[in-house]
Amino acid sequence: MPSSPRRVTQRDIARLAGVSQATVSLVLNNRSDADVRIAPETRDRVLRTIEETGYAADPVARRLAARFNRIIGVFTYEPAFPSGSRDFFHPFLLGIEEYAERVGCDLLLFTSAPVVDGRRRIFHQDNRLRLADGCLLLGREIDAAELHRLNRDGFPYVAVGRRNDAGGPVPYVGADYAAAVDALTGRALGHGHRRLAYLSMGIHAESSEDRRRGFAAHGGAAESARELPTAGRDADAILDDLRADRTTVVFVEDFAAAVALELAARRRGLTVPGDLSVVTLGDPTVPLPTDLTFTGFHIPREEMGRQAVEVLTSVIDGSADGVGQRLLPCQLVEGDTLGAPDPAVDRS
Amino acid sequence: MPSSPRRVTQRDIARLAGVSQATVSLVLNNRSDADVRIAPETRDRVLRTIEETGYAADPVARRLAARFNRIIGVFTYEPAFPSGSRDFFHPFLLGIEEYAERVGCDLLLFTSAPVVDGRRRIFHQDNRLRLADGCLLLGREIDAAELHRLNRDGFPYVAVGRRNDAGGPVPYVGADYAAAVDALTGRALGHGHRRLAYLSMGIHAESSEDRRRGFAAHGGAAESARELPTAGRDADAILDDLRADRTTVVFVEDFAAAVALELAARRRGLTVPGDLSVVTLGDPTVPLPTDLTFTGFHIPREEMGRQAVEVLTSVIDGSADGVGQRLLPCQLVEGDTLGAPDPAVDRS
């Protein structure tokens, strides 16, 4: 316990200026309603005293008395360490930070949230959620039960990334994966590909769901469009599988898997995109050493962060129109890994 | 204003469980002092009610009543945008985040601090410093006046990076630049260098001061050890200067300046370290594309972040021994840019 010399309070100011604490508060908040009047000389005296003492309002007390704090909570579901996805989430935070700065809000990072069963929990004994006016939720998979509870409690929040309803619509700022994957699939078909495959990460998140939806949209035009999991299989086994099926283009959820696949192909003397086109569906979660530019798309992460703050502030001050759901377009990357299929293989 | 359905309070719990609010508080805090006793069945009843209602203590009220919050403020002096030094500060934040998570603290990023005269200010109308139990200060140059005020107010803080006294000793976790530069200077002398130069960034920060001190330590052994500024001069002009003076090794504060210098030398047909040795004195602030590994040192940024939190928590709970000042060793990088001086030039 630091024996802090008790901080200066409004009461101290009041005593020094010879007024009441209420007057100090009124002066501080610049109140000038019809039924609140402070004589200019009184106001000056109070302000002068404040100046002299270096008084600053206690934000805690202010928050308790009023209702707002201008603090935005940030909850990251992935445990920060030793997860390798830090680099993936950093851009979101940059966007969040930038917009928070613009609107004059502070950010509260809930680093104290304990990890239970491999994931963080918002709600736990002694959670500090309510210190913030509202919060942002980051993470690949967000517990639906916790979203339910946030909805039930009426606590303002916005998810970064689209989320399914959870006891009501969930406000979010997401990336339009479906549209992006749809566009890429269309492009592949345009190149003449007819045998498509989709390599999934095998997670149940909405982000994966949306990508698969985008992939499935063109199902009719393809001769074959199957989905196979990455999990637990090495790139060579997957490559065998693809070749056996005469697949000419593969859409890969996990960037790292695409890199591994290309490497495996190259080792086998196959060329990308000559023998196999590879399309990535997002950004890498870890820095990957590859000299290739993969065809795919970028997730507008910073912009998502910015807009998430924007939506959250509108939810907090009640000015939100509708539920507050936004999907931002992804930026397509031309890249070098999508080409026309090898005619010899394509004729089947 | 969100018409939040009034949150559940201790009073509600008390009413439901048929006890007083004080009892609820006592149960929640697991108080079991000699003069506070709660019957097991009462305790259970209260806990059950808490469970059922999903009650969570309001951290704001808790903070107002008690003194601690388990929130660590983080104040970054460099304005986040559009400064190019984000990448430099990121590792500090990673370390801070990691340790905060370990000790169960949340982090409050003071993104709301306004920028006045090109730098951020901690103290401004309506500052929220006191929401945190203490704070960490990050930035190349920290305003001494604000340190004074923190000291005067007795507000717990720790600077990341060594700081000179400001109305009292300043608690810090810094990097031992002096020792690192000293070691590198010694190494250069060992290689036979006698004509040394120091390229400074021309800032008055302690970090620069310490490096120069390390450089000056070996002054006697050198034939020439002069200091010249980088600011406003292009690499070619600097190179001219160095050559004119028959300098054989140059110590460069700013990593980017070292990269530029080496490039200028190469364009002129000179080799590094053949014709000129270049030693860097820290990490780059922006990603720099160079295939060279410069001789120099790394700043233990993550570790500084971690230890800063450690020191701050000990300052907050009063268990700090002494002022709380730590200097961590820098990690020397062997690199390829320090060699023996060209004998033809060296003989003078």
Next chain:
DNA sequence: GAAGTCTGATAATACGTATTAGCATCTATC
């Protein structure tokens, strides 16, 4: 059976700010 001890709870209050109802005092009105 009066005094002391132990047990289990509560009433009261503090923390610092914001808000509202209301109290004096002064000025205009007829």
Next chain:
DNA sequence: GATAGATGCTAATACGTATTATCAGACTTC
């Protein structure tokens, strides 16, 4: 000169929790 209205401020209270002093009752002790 009584009433009404405007002016300038304060007293009281709320916000939700933590702490402390105190109290009622049961149980010992001699």
